[in-house]
Amino acid sequence: MIEARLLTKVFDARKSGMVRGADAVSFRVEPGRVYGLLGANGAGKTTTLRMIATILRPTSGTAVVAGHDVVREPEKVRRSVGFLAASTALYARLTAREMIEYFGRLNGIGGAELAARIRLLADELGMHEFLDRRCDKLSAGMKQKTSIARTIVHDPQVMIFDEPTLGLDVMAARSIVRFVRECRARGKTVLYSTHVMSEAEKLCDVIGIIHGGTIRAEGTLAELRERTGETDLEECFVRIVAPEAAR
């Protein structure tokens, strides 16, 4: 489970002074559910997700992830989380197997257990063909599978996806969407950020619309439609974040 409580992040930007990347963001994601954080570029999605994944420290507020507080127990939180983003790249000079092994070891798995886990992931994701190929020689789809395997090698309870389909072709993007559904089916808590409306419509059980660092609206797709009186999610989104533009 994820519970964000008034998460706030203030950046000290030299040119523009103090900037609020996220402002009192609160939401709750239950196991077996996908929570979509929907927002335009610069809305505060990545900042919020990075605070929950303990890559950034909140200026104020906190979040509890799989029973651990992000401020007080960041390492325990990271042990419970799989974080996949368009910006999380692979080590080009390592093979896919070495990449997965490395993150397995960093998560405290080793020896026969790690070998078995890699075998299982390679079976599930169809990676055997390129497992011992260097990451810089892999196709976009193969890289995506390797990234997924790296993310779930320690079988985390919580999965965080930060615009994972950004820059991917249709086939690679579809494999990500399929993977997110599998995570939900396995009872994992999933937090998914995107600015692609169709992805949010297809995947998310609950959608939080974020704009200017704050959650402007939250609910199921049906609830958002009802609240805005629109049927199309894009129209719902525009009506919530920029009502004057919707008129």
Add this chain to the structure above:
Amino acid sequence: MSWGTVGTVYAKELRDSLRDRRTLVSTIIVPTVVMPLLVLVMGAVAASIVSSARKEIPRIMVVGGADSPGIRAELEGTGRFRVETASADWEALISERKVRAAVEIPKGFERALESGSAPAVTLYDFEGELSSGIAVGQLEDFFERLRDRATATLLAARGLPATVARPFEVRETNVAPPEKRGGNLFGGLVPYIIILLCMSGAMYPAMDLTAGEKERGTMETLLCSPAARTDIVLGKFCMVLTGAVAALVFSLVSMGVTLLILRPLFVSGAARAAAAIPTVDPLGILGVLAMVAPVAVLFSAVEFTISLYAKSFKEAQSYLTPLIFAVIIPAGIGALPGIELSFRLALVPILNISLACREMLSGVWHWGYIAVIFGSTALYAAVALALAVRMFKREDVIFRT
């Protein structure tokens, strides 16, 4: 802190770096092949230039001296010069290196010499030019002998022995053992090379493991893992240190092997014999290596911290390049003759190591200073490493884009 995680990070960085051509070039290939080759080629070229300059029969010009034909004939008779009468542009010819030197023989020199009151002979040269210097040296030698002979003749005419003008000789004999001479000769140079090697060996891994990772997007991937920030820094830092030490070890071994095995093939016999006489105290070399340990840590930590701040590999390069000058200057001052180790200088990083290593290679062990230098350098290294850890924990540094 978990040493297991530090080891995991280090093992990954080592494997990754061993597959990186640029790291291999900077930490193994350049120190193993390029540095010794550079020293050898430069030595061989210098020896060959000096040798050919010595073999050359210099072209010299005689200014005046028309009434002293004996002197000119004697100059020609030595076979050591190609003597010509000075042309109007003889000064320009010396500057253009077409003529090595000129000698001005004053009017009535020969006759005045017989009476013992000859005026001064003037030699003209291109100061700092090797062949011109050798030619002038030979001319000085010629006129010195001429003066001795004239003195002896004048004294003999008065019934006096030649020793009247030269009642005693002065001789110079070396009493310093070969290792002290060697230490004095190479002591300034060896620490200078070692310091530069440590720095250049650490430079590429430092940039690749920090700014390079940020640029490639793998830093965020790593930060998602449960590894503590301190463990990540230490694992990466150990790799940077490995680069510094590897560059040093490969270079020293390669230079040693090159000098022992290949040098006789390249260097002429006379030059080899001259260079072989001074040696270096082997204990001094061990001492130098021990002193270099904290320096390697210091450089690795400083370069790591600076590179960490950079947004990209290119930016890191532009930050680290000026650092070379900050290192060369104190290391170079330490190589200068006449600078002695003192308590104050023992606290100046890099310069202190340079001075202490010079002493150790000469077989002189100032234990008090050595302790101060080792302690202070270790302290600076620890501070630099702590700073690196602190920097790694700063979000504005790690996510600086």
